[in-house]
Amino acid sequence: MRGDTEWGSIPGLVRYASERYADAEAVVEGRTRITYAELGARVERSTAACMADGVRPGDRVAIWAPNTLDWIVAALGAVSAGAVLVPLNTRFKGAEASDVLRRSGARTLFVTGTFLGTSYVASLRRAMAAGGGLDALRVVVLADDAPADFRTWKDFLAEGEGVGQARVRRRWESVAGEWPSDLVYTSGTTGRPKGAVITHAQTLRAYEVWSDLAGLGTGDRYLIVNPFFHTFGYKAGVIACLTRGATMIPQPVFNVDTVLANLAAERVSVLPGPPTLLQSLLDHPARGAHDLSALRLVVTGAAVVPLRLVERLRDELRVATVLTAYGLSEASGIVTMCRRGDDPAVIAATSGRAIPGTEVRVDAPAPGEPGEVLVRGFNVMRGYWQDAAATAGTLTPDGWLRTGDVGVLDAAGNLRVTDRIKDMFIVGGFNAYPAEIEQLLGLHPDVADVAVVGVPDARLGEVGRAYVVRRAGAPLTGEDLMAWARREMANYKVPRSVEFVAELPRNASGKVVKGGLRGTPATG
CATH class of the missing domain: 3.40.50.12780 (ANL, N-terminal domain)
Structure with a gap:
């Protein structure tokens, strides 16, 4: 088992792959095709830019973008500089993203320009203008245009041109296996996002095992549809391909x-x-x-x-x-x-x-x-x-x-x-956490109380259903609430049906008894 011994760290794996599989096709993105040697050079350049920007080992660097070659290069460059990667869900709205950025203490964010018709830059600017401890965040836009106070990816990379390869290699070699490599935020029963700390050594060993059990091999061509912000996309995708020299074909949607x-x-x-x-x-x-x-x-x-x-x-x-x-x-x-x-x-x-x-x-x-x-x-x-x-x-x-x-x-x-146990349900492959959705729905001025459960859905597996107690005299309809939710939260979290009730069933300790809600037909 090579994972956490021969490679030592993720930059060690990148260097291994760029040398071992130098001429093999590493990434295909439309007409762009690069070899593993070229990918290694791009990651070195990304690391140099992070170093020039002042990224130090242990700093948190976030990325909020879909599956692309630039995502791979930006993320691996940051991790190879010793930073802790914080991937953000591309379905997040600005407030959801800023909450994770604030909690993680991210000092740099790589963000896409526009994705699925949404301007992530505009969304981020609104969240930053609303306050919330993001004043010191350094933003790099993975596109050719950016507001004056943000930098483009091209400009960011240019800043690293004065950092020589020798310095970059020394930084790569200094990264230790026991250092944190990423911070993946998930939610529990309280709905408060929590960041799971995983190290370089854990990542390498786990996805060497995954590659071995799956039978992934050199020459395989791997279509990565699973989003990179999720462990399944980034680690069972990018990291696994690096271990075997497989070709990555990222698909954003x-x-x-x-x-x-x-x-x-x-x-x-x-x-x-x-x-x-x-x-x-x-x-x-x-x-x-x-x-x-x-x-x-x-x-x-x-x-x-x-x-x-x-x-x-x-x-x-x-x-x-x-x-x-x-x-x-x-x-x-x-x-x-x-x-x-x-x-x-x-x-x-x-x-x-x-x-x-x-x-x-x-x-x-x-x-x-x-x-x-x-x-x-x-x-x-x-x-x-x-x-x-x-x-x-x-x-x-x-x-x-x-x-x-x-x-x-x-x-x-x-x-x-x-x-x-945690009441989580899965919407088309995305984990949805009722407590988090309930907190967001509770912000609506006409909602007095709310509980969310997962119910079966033929297409998505499960979807959310909200049981809502209206505020006295409120004319709120289910369509009104779902339309509001679509503006305030990621689409997979939005309930697909709403049931209005006089009160929610609770046990002696005051906790909602959700078993009594399941199976109730939705109205409103």
């Missing part, structure tokens, strides 16, 4: 027509993604017009995987390897994974077995019964960033991570996740 076109034109062999992506691909009426014969590896998870889906991938698309996995940010994004050769029923019904170097157990009354899933091993986070209380509530004194998920282990050690 999930669009099934674009996926099909990329799969055929680029002879894609590897396509990880949520079941919704794979289902859309299989059901597309024009699928037969595209040559998908190069596709050999699919890795999925994040939701229940129908056995029929696994069978169709194998039978209709002739995908040789279909695997399921389970992970969470607090465990470096990977806890269990199926193995090549597992029976399709095992792959569909479970998330596989604990990865090497880790332990998984279920805190249940008896074997085979459901209970909270606990994880211990090299992959478990160092803790939550500047949140000792939350860390103590999640990590036990003897090193077990309490996942908040309910699951069952079979006799072979395969894990089946059955529920979520």
Whole structure:
């Protein structure tokens, strides 16, 4: 196992890949095609710019942008300078992004210009103008134009031209495996974002394991549709490809027509993604017009995987390897994974077995019964960033991570996740946290009380339903509230239905009893 020994750190991996796979195609983005040697040179230039800008080891550097070559170069450049990467969800609105920027203490932000019709720069400027401790934030726009007080990516890179390669290499070599490499913010039952601290060594070891179990190899061509702001996209995508010299083909938005076109034109062999992506691909009426014969590896998870889906991938698309996995940010994004050769029923019904170097157990009354899933091993986070209380509530004194998920282990050690203690639900592959959504909805002037639950949805797996107590005399309708929510929060968080109630059912301690709400038809 090379991960945290031979490479030592992420810049060590970048240097290894740029030398070991120098002439292999590293990234394809439209007409732009660069080799691993060229990618290494671009990352060196990005690191030099970070150094010229004053980025020091341990500084937090955030990135708020879709899957692109510039994302890869900016992120790897910052991490190679010793910074701690803080990826921001591209679905965030300005207030949501500024909250994470403030909590993390980010000193630099790489931001896209416009994405999906939204000006991220304008959104950020509004959030900064509203205050909130972002006055010292240094902003770099990953585009050719930027407001006068922000810098373009081109100008930022030019600032590093006076930093020689020798200085950059010394900085790369100084980065230690035990240093934090990234801070991925997630939400718990309180709704307050918490940043899971993961190190270079943990990242390298985890995705060397992932690459080995998946069978990722040199010459593979990997379409990365999973967003880079998520561990699945960045680490099971970019980091995994660096370990093997696979070609990265980043796709900024999930669009099934674009996926099909990329799969055929680029002879894609590897396509990880949520079941919704794979289902859309299989059901597309024009699928037969595209040559998908190069596709050999699919890795999925994040939701229940129908056995029929696994069978169709194998039978209709002739995908040789279909695997399921389970992970969470607090465990470096990977806890269990199926193995090549597992029976399709095992792959569909479970998330596989604990990865090497880790332990998984279920805190249940008896074997085979459901209970909270606990994880211990090299992959478990160092803790939550500047949140000792939350860390103590999640990590036990003897090193077990309490996942908040309910699951069952079979006799072979395969894990089946059955529920979520934290009430989280998954909307098209994105984790949605009711407490966070409830806090945002509670800001509406006509909302007196609110509870959010996940309900089944044929297309997205689950969506939110809000149970709302109106303020006395308020004329608020469900359509009014959903329209307001679409302006105030990421789209996947917006409830798809609203039920108005006189009061919310609560237990003796005052907590909403959500089990009594599920299944109630939505009105209003």
